[in-house]
Amino acid sequence: MAQKTLFLILLATFLSILSISFWILYESNIESVSDYVEQTSDDFEQTSNEFKSTSNKFEPTSNDIESSNKSTLAPNVPISIVDEHTNEDSKMEVVTAAYLNIHYYIKYLKILREQHNKMLYDILHEADLAVANTSVYSVTLKTQLAPSKDLHDYMSLARYFWPNPETKDGLPYIRRDGFSNPEISSVPDYIYLRKLMKDIQYLGLAYFFTRNDTYVKKAIYRLNEWFIDPKTKMNPNLNYGSLIKGFEFGRRTGIIDFRPIYKIIQSISIMSSSKSWDNKIESSFKKWLTDYYEWLTTSKHGREEHNAKNNHGTFYDVQATYILQYLDRIEEAKEFGWKALKHRVNTGILADGQQRHETSRSTSWFYSVFNLQGLFLLAERTTLLGFDGWNYRGNNNQSIKTAVDYLLPFALNGGEGWKFKNIAGFKFNDYIRILELSWIIWGDDKYLDAVETLRPKSKLEQALGSHEVWEDNSLCIWSLINEKSLWSCFN
Ligand SMILES: *[C@@H]1O[C@H](CO)[C@@H](O)[C@H](O)[C@H]1NC(C)=O
Ligand SMILES: *[C@@H]1O[C@H](CO)[C@@H](O)[C@H](O)[C@H]1NC(C)=O
Ligand SMILES: *[C@@H]1O[C@H](CO)[C@@H](O)[C@H](O)[C@H]1NC(C)=O
Ligand SMILES: *[C@@H]1O[C@H](CO)[C@@H](O)[C@H](O)[C@H]1NC(C)=O
Numbered sequence: 001m002a003q004k005t006l007f008l009i010l011l012a013t014f015l016s017i018l019s020i021s022f023w024i025l026y027e028s029n030i031e032s033v034s035d036y037v038e039q040t041s042d043d044f045e046q047t048s049n050e051f052k053s054t055s056n057k058f059e060p061t062s063n064d065i066e067s068s069n070k071s072t073l074a075p076n077v078p079i080s081i082v083d084e085h086t087n088e089d090s091k092m093e094v095v096t097a098a099y100l101n102i103h104y105y106i107k108y109l110k111i112l113r114e115q116h117n118k119m120l121y122d123i124l125h126e127a128d129l130a131v132a133n134t135s136v137y138s139v140t141l142k143t144q145l146a147p148s149k150d151l152h153d154y155m156s157l158a159r160y161f162w163p164n165p166e167t168k169d170g171l172p173y174i175r176r177d178g179f180s181n182p183e184i185s186s187v188p189d190y191i192y193l194r195k196l197m198k199d200i201q202y203l204g205l206a207y208f209f210t211r212n213d214t215y216v217k218k219a220i221y222r223l224n225e226w227f228i229d230p231k232t233k234m235n236p237n238l239n240y241g242s243l244i245k246g247f248e249f250g251r252r253t254g255i256i257d258f259r260p261i262y263k264i265i266q267s268i269s270i271m272s273s274s275k276s277w278d279n280k281i282e283s284s285f286k287k288w289l290t291d292y293y294e295w296l297t298t299s300k301h302g303r304e305e306h307n308a309k310n311n312h313g314t315f316y317d318v319q320a321t322y323i324l325q326y327l328d329r330i331e332e333a334k335e336f337g338w339k340a341l342k343h344r345v346n347t348g349i350l351a352d353g354q355q356r357h358e359t360s361r362s363t364s365w366f367y368s369v370f371n372l373q374g375l376f377l378l379a380e381r382t383t384l385l386g387f388d389g390w391n392y393r394g395n396n397n398q399s400i401k402t403a404v405d406y407l408l409p410f411a412l413n414g415g416e417g418w419k420f421k422n423i424a425g426f427k428f429n430d431y432i433r434i435l436e437l438s439w440i441i442w443g444d445d446k447y448l449d450a451v452e453t454l455r456p457k458s459k460l461e462q463a464l465g466s467h468e469v470w471e472d473n474s475l476c477i478w479s480l481i482n483e484k485s486l487w488s489c490f491n
Helices: 002-027 035-040 044-054 060-067 077-081 087-102 101-130 182-186 188-211 213-228 254-256 263-271 279-298 300-307 309-325 330-348 364-384 400-414 430-440 445-463 470-483
Strands: 156-157 238-243
Touching: 035 330, 060 263, 077 188, 101 188, 101 213, 156 188, 188 213, 188 254, 188 263, 213 279, 254 300, 254 309, 263 309, 279 300, 279 309, 300 309, 309 330, 309 364, 330 364, 364 400, 364 430, 400 430, 400 445, 430 445
Parallel strands: 156 238
Antiparallel strands: none
């Protein structure tokens, strides 16, 4: 119980520090952020270890207490952050504990401040790399043309398809689900596209924290290069996405390549207030998206992907809803998004929470979590558009929460008892992020208890290098509390 309380304090404090530091930075015009970050990130390593060891056994040293200036503690800090959904008693418990155990509180404050600084450091680091990168990003760089022979058509190769051993030339390729063919990297459109989306996300966030127009200018440059400049632009279609070698067209499934389009859309809303923002480029980009949306809804691939029952359909819905909203087609966005959410919950989640179209995949754990990410993004959008997607219950009383809960006991047992084919094993990092968000959204303590248990496993996964660093998570939480938006939470 004491551990849980401490953990609540930790999370609560974390959230409040993020909002407060954000506010302070914002108010003080942020000139000095990078210096500040530079300096504190040095000792981050050390404190994150400290954090690891103290989360099990909490013993503040007298140093921590002496070196802290109590008068700098903002009053009311812990109160504002506990989500409304959390019941009054546990809210009071957090607040009281925080004030009674001021030593603990100060110690956590220090650690969390460092985490926040690490987040800023990471953002600025990534954004500076994006600024410094002078490579061309374009679909026109590939050496193999799409079957259309149009250099401006996007192409990507089907991930799970391999040369056919029965034919001389290996064509057409055949499927081995769950086994990625490294040959996909020989057509770099996909790599550039994803890099573009990531770069623009970091440029937007860096601008937000620094108000440095250099970031905006680079984002504009990249948007122009990828979508507009006649020399390098991409045509607004995905006719050749996820192409299986030996076929004339790509497949509907290639549409998921465009999944993180929300990163661009959300970053634009951050940068468009800058004096360096280019409205002409943005209108051209809107025109491009309008054409792309038309393709998405009328092409054979687009219609088929929309009808997909699994994560492909979910992420199609996420794209379409974000794009409609960005294009100010709000009524359409509402109609589309609400209907999509209901449909996905009813058809994708069984009464007990199993996501049957994902559990039938050979990497069933991964896809069960991945589809949840899509459902979360969709629910967040529909909620913004006036429909409470988080708490919508389908015809069998199932909901997104039921699907989160279904995975929980298996996660806690390291995957034991999971009765589905699952060749890629169990990774927990992404699911833990879902659990953290679940705590914020539904306020159910069991999610925090689970995070506490699973966190060491996630740390281990990160140490092995299979995931981004844990601290990136703070970006997600920050985004959630400042905009009630999940867009920076998932890759
Ligand atoms: C503590 O904070 C107060 C108010 O900002 C400041 O005047 C004082 O110098 C600080 N003391 C220390 C030891 O930093
Ligand atoms: C803005 O960011 C760029 C790229 O990191 C940097 O070179 C430049 O010095 C920054 N300008 C200011 C005023 O901080
Ligand atoms: C710039 O980005 C491209 C595309 O991801 C990458 O191939 C290249 O190595 C990057 N260049 C630098 C200097 O980081
Ligand atoms: C639906 O599920 C919720 C949450 O599990 C439960 O509280 C409610 O009683 C259920 N409703 C019905 C009609 O079963």
